[in-house]
Amino acid sequence: MAARSTSPPARARQSTSDRDRRHAMTPTPRAILAVARLAVITVAMTACGTASSYLTPSTSTTTLMAGWDRWFKLEWSVERDGSGTNRITGYITSQYGEGADSVRVLAQALDASGAVVGQQIAWVPGGVSGFSHRYFEVPRLPVANRYQVSVWDYSFRQADNRIR
Known part of the structure; x- marks a missing residue:
């Protein structure tokens, strides 16, 4: 009687090998989660850096609205404030x-x-x-040699009360 072979046929061996290769190329849920976390952290850090630079005016930036002095x-x-600081009071005229x-x-x-x-920026x-004026106040500024005040930003109201 002939000896029996215990190895699988060649076709079965090939399909197992293909299946293993496909499995090796498939990312695991843990790897997908790690990449997603990295992406979220990167976006959050970028947003924080952008937001903080937008909210804090630099020493060279005095407005977000070029040409404001044409309208106001x-x-x-x-x-002098009671607390040892200075306060700017004034009127803005449209x-x-x-x-x-x-x-x-911005003062x-x-x-x-x-x-x-x-x-400091104040509302x-x-x-x-239109063609009117309004009082404003900017408190708690340090004592200094001189001051400058500019319009930081605004939105015009159209005739139908929409803001643009």
Whole structure:
């Protein structure tokens, strides 16, 4: 009697080999989760860096709205606060026929060389109606040689009260 072979036929061996190769190329759930975590962390860190640089004005940036002085005029003065700091009070006047909402001003305290030693953004309460003026106040600025104030940003209201 002939000896029996215990190895599988060649066709069965080949299909097992193909199956193993396909399995080796398939990512595991753990690997997919690790890549997803890395992507989320990267996006979050980038967003935090972008958000913080947007919210804190640099010493060279005085507005987000180039040409604001075409639409608005600022009149302001510096007063001593009771807490040893200074406060800027003033009026913003609209020279444009449409009202402006979400108006903010940037006040910067400058030393003798012109370097910014303190700065703060403050809301103009209620915005400014067309061809009108509104009071604003920027508290808690450090004592400095001089100050500068600019319109940080705003949104104009159209005739149908939509903001643009």
